[in-house]
Each structure stands twice: as C-alpha cells, then as structure tokens.
Amino acid sequence: MSDHLDAMRNFVNAMNQGSPHAIALKMETISLDADGATLRVPYDEKLIGDPDTGVIAGGVVTALLDHACGQAVHTGLTEFKTIATLDLRIDYMRPAEPGKDIFAKAHCYKVTRSVAFVRAVAYDVDPSDPVAAAQAAFMLDSSGGRGFGANLKDRKPK
Amino acid sequence: MSDPAESVDAMLARIPYARFLGLRIELAGDEMTAILPFGQHLIGNPVLPAIHGGVLGAFMEMTAMAQLLVKEGQARQPRVIDVSIEYLRSGRPLTTYARAEIKKVGRRIANVHVEAWQDQRAAPIAALRGHFLVTPTERA
Numbered sequence: 242m243s244d245h246l247d248a249m250r251n252f253v254n255a256m257n258q259g260s261p262h263a264i265a266l267k268m269e270t271i272s273l274d275a276d277g278a279t280l281r282v283p284y285d286e287k288l289i290g291d292p293d294t295g296v297i298a299g300g301v302v303t304a305l306l307d308h309a310c311g312q313a314v315h316t317g318l319t320e321f322k323t324i325a326t327l328d329l330r331i332d333y334m335r336p337a338e339p340g341k342d343i344f345a346k347a348h349c350y351k352v353t354r355s356v357a358f359v360r361a362v363a364y365d366v367d368p369s370d371p372v373a374a375a376q377a378a379f380m381l382d383s384s385g386g387r388g389f390g391a392n393l394k395d396r397k398p399k
Numbered sequence: 400m401s402d403p404a405e406s407v408d409a410m411l412a413r414i415p416y417a418r419f420l421g422l423r424i425e426l427a428g429d430e431m432t433a434i435l436p437f438g439q440h441l442i443g444n445p446v447l448p449a450i451h452g453g454v455l456g457a458f459m460e461m462t463a464m465a466q467l468l469v470k471e472g473q474a475r476q477p478r479v480i481d482v483s484i485e486y487l488r489s490g491r492p493l494t495t496y497a498r499a500e501i502k503k504v505g506r507r508i509a510n511v512h513v514e515a516w517q518d519q520r521a522a523p524i525a526a527l528r529g530h531f532l533v534t535p536t537e538r539a
Binding site: 259260261262263264265286287288289290291292293297298299300301303304305306307308325326327328329330331332333336387388389390391392393396 | 413414415416418419420439440441442443444445446447448449450451452453454456457458460461476478479480481482483484485486489491492518519522
C-alpha cells in the first residue's frame, strides 16, 4: 500500500508540474495519504477577485477544489485510470482572509466501476472553519481510448 | 443611467483575477457574451490538452456575476453562495464563450444559469447553476 502511495505522490507532483494552470496558480500538493490529498495555493495579488477587500477570487478556490478532488480520486484507486470531472458542487461559506494561503483537503469516499465520489473543503487557517466545501463526482476510464493530442483534432459536427 | 458596457468593463478592469484569466465581455444591446480567449496558462491536462475544469467553473461564475451587473446593476460585486457545475465535454485549446440567464432575482438572492461552449453553440462544454448574494443599485 505504501508503494502505491509513494507512486501516487510522484504522480500528483507530475500532475502539478505538468499542468500549466496548476503552475500558474503555484499549486502544490503538501500531503497525500490513504485519507486523501491536501493542496495549497499561495496568496497572490494577481488572483484577487474583490479589489475592495483583497479577497482571492472564488474561481481560484474552484480550480483548487477541482484539482484536489481529482488527486483524491487517484489516491483512492488501486491502479491508474484516466478520470474526468462530471459534476462539481461548491458552497462558499465565507471569504478567504486576504494575505493567507488557501488549502484544499479532499477525500474520495466511494469508488464504483465507473464513478468516484469525493468531498473536499477549502480553508485558510483551520479545516474546521472552511472557506468553501465541495462535493464532486468523477468518471473513471474517461479517455475512451483518446490519447495524446486528442483535443487538437477537429470534433465531429453535431 | 450609466452605460452597462462601460460599467462592466470598469468592473473587469479592476479585478486582477479577470485579467489573469484573460476574460472579456461583449454586449449586443442587453445580450451579453463572455469570452475567454485560449491561453496556455488555462490548460489543466497537458496530454489531451484540455482546459482546467476549475478554469471553466471560474469563467462561468464570472459570467454570472457580470450578467447580474449588466442586467440588474449592482452596488457591490455579487457574492457567490453556491454553484453546481456540470462538465459535458472536454475543454479544447480554443476560445470559450458563455452566456448567462438570470432565472430569478429576489431581494437578496439571484439564481443564474450559465452555459459555456467553444466552436459549436449547440454542443456546450459545461454548464453552471448558482445562487448569488446581490445588492441591487437602488437599495445601495
């Protein structure tokens, strides 16, 4: 099991370093264990959503939660599968405190043959006082044989 | 009455995150389209490549907020209460468009639906339904 987690730690780091949006947000996985994944986005003025207060944009929290949920799914699987977000529901409980880094802690609580279910919270200081909470569903084996560069080809007309 | 196109441009220009994404708003009368030109920094999955799901969610959230500003006028930026995002197709490395429909505006809460698409309007790539805390201008 620990071998699997070690492999997953390498994988999620590659997932962060290979994802231009994760790089742009300076996203980092700070812990990964059987319980799930915890990620951080450092506070950055370019990510401010409300210029009157300096609060980070809700969209940053959305992207962080989506990313964290995806990594929690990989942690919950026993072998690598391609995954895609089907549905992401987020409750925004309070604004994040300006100047503070944002964390997201995600836990995959159920895996079926085709779908994985995940819960996550985003917080600045204390996970029990969350900024936002998310519930997500992911499709497994989502690539359907579409591989490298699949999105560069023309889509068939509807 | 202030020009909605000017006030929405002014709102976006003040938001660093909107500049970070590269979001633009176009108005044709009272019909608003949000435009997200493709940029490398928006990619989540480098293999396909695909736009990050969080980016699409964020883009549709901003579309809903801009639509509330354009249609209702807002004394303060609307606050997101909750969103439910449905991912329908992978976001390809293309310009993404979105339009929002305000389903209801009450005294405090607005319900907004948003749909995002790329090269085919009839084949949306994602949809969002959300509730927003609003402050209409007349009560400010």
